[in-house]
Amino acid sequence: QVQLVQSGAEVKKPGASVKVSCKASGYTFTSYGISWVRQAPGQGLEWMGWISAYNGNTNYAQKLQGRVTMTTDTSTSTAYMELRSLRSDDTAVYYCARERESGGSSYWGQGTLVTVSS
């Protein structure tokens, strides 16, 4: 069965960077793109970006351009999301999600809480 398993919770200081991993199993990794979505405490869902696991092409949300980098390692079927210059308003649960044919995200990781605090 399809599974996305994310790395554990992180606590970071303002200005630092965080890199969250998302290990996929149960399907051919390079056949589907991976999106990253975050949710600040008590807030709605925010789409961060998407990466093709086939060729590494990316699309990022405009507000995060320059601070976010998404990559994949096809040898380990793992996607990564790095966010730099962290601020307190980056405190959120970060999710990876696998796309389905015809759109939408069918499978989601369990979420990774990133807390930014001095």
Added chain:
Amino acid sequence: DIQMTQSPSTLSASVGDRVTITCRASQSISSWLAWYQQKPGKAPKLLIYKASSLESGVPSRFSGSGSGTEFTLTISSLQPDDFATYYCQQYNTPTWTFGQGTKVEIK
């Protein structure tokens, strides 16, 4: 970026009610719209993709309709398990966006 506006923000309903949530796009997105259900502390769950296609395993009381800029999610007979927050998401453009969410509460 395309803006997605959901209404209402909160909806109070009873078990058995027919519930409709609306999502409007700031420009045409054809049928490139998904609906998700999210419960507290859990990841979102895909309900509908391509505006009206039911995801496998999702109960048939959920349905989606619309195209262009106006879309609806309908729950034909609200069940206790359906009290949750619902989000629409457009994926027409290279940058995708979610609506702000609609919380369905017990009346």
